[in-house]
Amino acid sequence: xxxxxxxxxxxxxxxxxxxxxxxxxxxxxxxxxxxxxxxxxxxxxxxxxxxxxxxxxxxxxxxxxxxxxxxxxxxxxxxxxxxxxxxxxxxxxxxxxxxxxxxxxxxxxxxxxxxxxxxxxxxxxxxxxxxxxxxxxxxxxxxxxxxxxxxxxxxxxx
Amino acid sequence: xxxxxxxxxxxxxxxxxxxxxxxxxxxxxxxxxxxxxxxxxxxxxxxxxxxxxxxxxxxxxxxxxxxxxxxxxxxxxxxxxxxxxxxxxxxxxxxxxxxxxxxxxxxxxxxxxxxxxxxxxxxxxxxxxxxxxxxxxxxxxxxxxxxxxxxxxxxxxx
DNA sequence: CATTTTTTGTTGACAGGTCAAGTAAGCTGC
DNA sequence: GCAGCTTACTTGACCTGTCAACAAAAAATG
Numbered sequence: 001x002x003x004x005x006x007x008x009x010x011x012x013x014x015x016x017x018x019x020x021x022x023x024x025x026x027x028x029x030x031x032x033x034x035x036x037x038x039x040x041x042x043x044x045x046x047x048x049x050x051x052x053x054x055x056x057x058x059x060x061x062x063x064x065x066x067x068x069x070x071x072x073x074x075x076x077x078x079x080x081x082x083x084x085x086x087x088x089x090x091x092x093x094x095x096x097x098x099x100x101x102x103x104x105x106x107x108x109x110x111x112x113x114x115x116x117x118x119x120x121x122x123x124x125x126x127x128x129x130x131x132x133x134x135x136x137x138x139x140x141x142x143x144x145x146x147x148x149x150x151x152x153x154x155x156x157x158x
Numbered sequence: 159x160x161x162x163x164x165x166x167x168x169x170x171x172x173x174x175x176x177x178x179x180x181x182x183x184x185x186x187x188x189x190x191x192x193x194x195x196x197x198x199x200x201x202x203x204x205x206x207x208x209x210x211x212x213x214x215x216x217x218x219x220x221x222x223x224x225x226x227x228x229x230x231x232x233x234x235x236x237x238x239x240x241x242x243x244x245x246x247x248x249x250x251x252x253x254x255x256x257x258x259x260x261x262x263x264x265x266x267x268x269x270x271x272x273x274x275x276x277x278x279x280x281x282x283x284x285x286x287x288x289x290x291x292x293x294x295x296x297x298x299x300x301x302x303x304x305x306x307x308x309x310x311x312x313x314x315x316x
Numbered sequence: 317c318a319t320t321t322t323t324t325g326t327t328g329a330c331a332g333g334t335c336a337a338g339t340a341a342g343c344t345g346c
Numbered sequence: 347g348c349a350g351c352t353t354a355c356t357t358g359a360c361c362t363g364t365c366a367a368c369a370a371a372a373a374a375t376g
Binding site for chain 1: 313
């Protein structure tokens, strides 16, 4: 009974092949691993660092809370990762006027050139991923994700 | 500039709204959190434990390697989780004929009744999730996931 | 059969993510 | 102007997922 609905990279005969959350989790993990592999190899940074690099690069004098808002990462995680990025001279921290709690974050030259060097590659990857899907499929996909996002908030299923 | 493409549970104005891997990651994390919440509240078990319970319940005398194959979880993780489940009297371990390396795994009465009690709830949840999507959307979604799964294997993007 | 190879499972180590307590600075309202 | 609340960030604790080293048993090989 029930063999191979969808067999891509799925253990043969797994009963989970058509389980949505399971498929999502596996694909997501794989995409994540791909990005990490790439970033480690090409830039020696983590996916989190890359995301933060992007955000800091695109915002003027970002503060930690901006990164948290934009990335939806945990603020503790951002704090720690930031410390590392400052230590690695990718990011600059400087005092902000009138607020001693926060500091303004900017990319160093090193951070900026890393961003400039890696961005084309990540863009290529993105095109590679979305390129395998038709425009309509992409629309449906995003729409479905939005709906699942909402459904994921429920705590009861009467 | 660039406000609200898709605004569902996305920080207002986030530049990532239409970034596929980002959306996937966030939705996946949310679905995961939902399942964990549910299982913790209703059964005091983790998502991993639930998946293993399902597999052990559906296989006759499963061995650890079976669980690894079916679930695609790490064998170390399975080994540790199993230890806990045995300690919690959810799973029974007994010797197997002709192979002293592995042991046969079966649900205890407690494990079986837990499974029986929680399964309807998890089925409801699944219906709740897939129910928000039209059949065609689901098909496209699975198809898109398959394609992304394949694309996630690439390491270069010429 | 004895030796090598493979399979099976356990364990240790470590990065990543999540939660929550703690600290310091700024703000509010009397 | 100071008592109390809020905001911004840091830190600690813990849990998961992943990788690699390991030991024991079984299978393969010659």
